[in-house]
Structures are given as C-alpha cells and as structure tokens.
Amino acid sequence: MMNRTTIIKAGICSYGMSGKLFHAPFINAHPGFELSAIVERSKNESRERYPESKLVRAVDELFEDDSLQLIIVNTPVQTHFDYAKKALLKGKHVIVEKPFTVTSAQAQELTDLAHSQNVHLFVYQNRRYDGDFLAVKEVVQSKLIGDIKEAEIRYDRYRPEISPKVHKESDLPGAGISYDLGAHLADQALQLFGWPQAVFADMMAMRDKSPVDDYVEIILYYAAHRVRLKASCFVKEPVQEYIFNGSLGTFLQKRSDLQETMLLKGVKPSVESWCPAPDKPDGFLHTTVDGKDIREERTAVPGNYMNYFEDVYQALVNGAPNPVPGEDGVRSIRLIEAAKESAREGKVVKV
Structure with a gap:
C-alpha cells in the first residue's frame, strides 16, 4: 500500500441499502478516506454507526460543501446524471453507483465533463x-x-x-x-x-x-x-x-x-x-x-470490495489508473x- 497521509473527505448521497452496505463501511474503514457527510432526508439511522459524520438533509448541500472532495452518487439511477453533473461542475471527484446512467448519451456527457473539469469519475462496479x-x-x-x-x-x-x-x-x-x-x-x-x-x-x-x-x-x-x-x-x-x-x-x-x-x-x-x-x-x-x-x-x-476503494484512493492521490472509468460505464450502457x-x-x- 502506498502513501495515505492525504485524507480524502467524502460525502454519501443516500443511506439506503447501498450506502449502509457498500459505501459507508468501506469509506469509514479505509485509512485514506474520511466519511464526512451522509444524506438522510428524514431519518437518523446513520447516527448510530457514524456519529462523527455530518448529517445532511438534502443532496445539493453536499455539492455546496467546499470541504468535500469526493461525492458518492448512490441514489436511484434516474437521478445519477443530474447529481453527478452537479458534483462534477463543482469540481468534485465522483463515484456513481451502477447502473451508471439511464442512457449512454448521459454516460458520455458525464465522462466528457469529468475530463474537462480535470476531476475523476468512477463507476461503482464492485x-x-x-x-x-x-x-x-x-x-x-x-x-x-x-x-x-x-x-x-x-x-x-x-x-x-x-x-x-x-x-x-x-x-x-x-x-x-x-x-x-x-x-x-x-x-x-x-x-x-x-x-x-x-x-x-x-x-x-x-x-x-x-x-x-x-x-x-x-x-x-x-x-x-x-x-x-x-x-x-x-x-x-x-x-x-x-x-x-x-x-x-x-x-x-x-x-x-x-x-x-x-x-x-x-x-x-x-x-x-x-x-x-x-x-x-x-x-x-x-x-x-x-x-x-x-x-x-x-x-x-x-x-474484497475494499480493493475498489483502495484503487480509487490511489487514482486520486498517486495518479494510479482509474479502476472503473466513465468510459467503461458508457460501454456497459x-x-x-x-x-x-x-x-x-x-x-x-x-x-
């Protein structure tokens, strides 16, 4: 494992099954990430396991938080394009759950936008x-x-x-x-x-x-x-x-x-x-x-799904290859x- 002195602060857009099982536990356990914010529109379930994270009531609040470097878009697929686009335009790195987007045209637009913004776009293919x-x-x-x-x-x-x-x-x-x-x-x-x-x-x-x-x-x-x-x-x-x-x-x-x-x-x-x-x-x-x-x-x-997050971390911090780039998501869709x-x-x- 390489240098982990750099800490990447991450926010998760949803605390449903995907957030509870596949994202929050790994971000929280990985020494290179900080689970900084979790969106729950009305519930407070994340407080039990992640009381040190910030509870956020609206997804848009994550995009406006200058302290966050990585946004995990794990909401319904119909929202992936809109949320990922907003995050990318704010200069955030983004992980998008699968299915990546509703159409390949949306997938390509997000991929092109990430390149133009000089940020990383990762598809979550665990x-x-x-x-x-x-x-x-x-x-x-x-x-x-x-x-x-x-x-x-x-x-x-x-x-x-x-x-x-x-x-x-x-x-x-x-x-x-x-x-x-x-x-x-x-x-x-x-x-x-x-x-x-x-x-x-x-x-x-x-x-x-x-x-x-x-x-x-x-x-x-x-x-x-x-x-x-x-x-x-x-x-x-x-x-x-x-x-x-x-x-x-x-x-x-x-x-x-x-x-x-x-x-x-x-x-x-x-x-x-x-x-x-x-x-x-x-x-x-x-x-x-x-x-x-x-x-x-x-x-x-x-x-070990942690290897995905390790690969994401190495891409962000040490310039390693993107484990699942937007181009892969485009092809799947x-x-x-x-x-x-x-x-x-x-x-x-x-x-």
Whole structure:
C-alpha cells in the first residue's frame, strides 16, 4: 500500500441499502478516506454507526460543501446524471453507483465533463472484486481451458413479487432487470471479452402485472466464440452462474462471494482480508494440461470490495489508473441499449 497521509473527505448521497452496505463501511474503514457527510432526508439511522459524520438533509448541500472532495452518487439511477453533473461542475471527484446512467448519451456527457473539469469519475462496479469473478478471470486470462468457445454468465434471484422500489421496478427509464442486474453482466462480459460484433436479446415481464422486464437473455457475437448473459427473477435454486467451455476443457464457477452476506451481518470490512472463503468448493475444472486430463474441484479466494476503494484512493492521490472509468460505464450502457433494441425489434443488432 502506498502513501495515505492525504485524507480524502467524502460525502454519501443516500443511506439506503447501498450506502449502509457498500459505501459507508468501506469509506469509514479505509485509512485514506474520511466519511464526512451522509444524506438522510428524514431519518437518523446513520447516527448510530457514524456519529462523527455530518448529517445532511438534502443532496445539493453536499455539492455546496467546499470541504468535500469526493461525492458518492448512490441514489436511484434516474437521478445519477443530474447529481453527478452537479458534483462534477463543482469540481468534485465522483463515484456513481451502477447502473451508471439511464442512457449512454448521459454516460458520455458525464465522462466528457469529468475530463474537462480535470476531476475523476468512477463507476461503482464492485462485482469485479468478487472472489468468484476473480477466479473466472484468472482461468480465462491464463488460458487454462484454452481458447474460449462459449461462455454463460448468469445473475439470478428468486423474487416473484414486484419490489416496492419504484426506481427499479416501475415504468421508468433505467428500470428493470436489464439495467439492475444487466449492468453487472454487461460489465463482466466486457471485462473478459471486450466489445462484441453484434447482440441478440430476449426480454420479457414474467411476473403478473410487472411493468418492467424481469427476465433477460443476451447473446454476444464474437468472431470465434459466443457469450450468453442471463438474468431471471424466478431462480429459487441457483445453478452454476459461470459456465465456460474452451478448446481444452470446461470451467464451472458458482456465484459464491460472501462479502454481501458478511456486511448484512454487520461485519466491518478492512484493507486486509476480512471475508472468509466459501465453506466448500465452489468451482470445477476439467481440462488438459501437458497432455494430462485434469479434473478438480476449486475454491475461490475471497474477494474484497475494499480493493475498489483502495484503487480509487490511489487514482486520486498517486495518479494510479482509474479502476472503473466513465468510459467503461458508457460501454456497459451502450450494450444494454443494444440488447433492448434487439429484444424490441426481434433482430440481431450490430454494434
């Protein structure tokens, strides 16, 4: 770890689930950040765990606070563009939760604005730091199963009832599973395989009276392989969420990262490893190495979302690369838009 004598003062725009689990605990525990302000419009829940932070009643107050250097925009996706733009125009560095924005045009405008303001814009793609995804990434990059021929990435839930969260499950731009879980799927596919040649997608609302898609299947076309992305609200018994078949073999990996579970239990994260590994093997490899047939169970090394915040800190203080720049967010939203166009028109869309 590098120099942390510089302290970055941060403000969080919301203290809902995202703020409570994925942002406040990490900002508070990281030695290079100070959790300076938290927005709660009417409640006082943050006072119990973070009494030293300032309680703010309106998001706009964060933008006007000259002491804050970093703003975390973790409000509903429909507000991301407006809040991030205001923060950037005030010269603040900004972390924007996923989905990044409602449209790729908004995403591009924010990215361009951050460059013109000479500030950092980070997209919050924490699932890049899950242990299971890191295990898959290592297998792909090391070519342990040879050249990938086909891959499937799933992100499922069992949620047969429509959520009361209006911004996620009502007839609003950026709502639906294609944005909510699709933002993770698109980002991981692009991280592993880059930009595809074309997209074909099927989306529908399976739940009674659902105003938004709650099932999605997307096929990404590459020159020498295919990638399938799937998400559903009707998966009660999870299957293998990562199925990768290559020229030398197959790798199966379950979505097994325990960080969210630990955070829900109130476990405090740290810069050092703080989350246990899965209690039983969560991956299976069948491949050929030096002419030998290998079949083995594998257990992923625990991930750590603190590494995201460490990467953000190093970018801000020591000029390290942005871990998830706005350009990455633009590409993810463009991919979702292409998938929605494909599903709407029932055709392959070249991208």
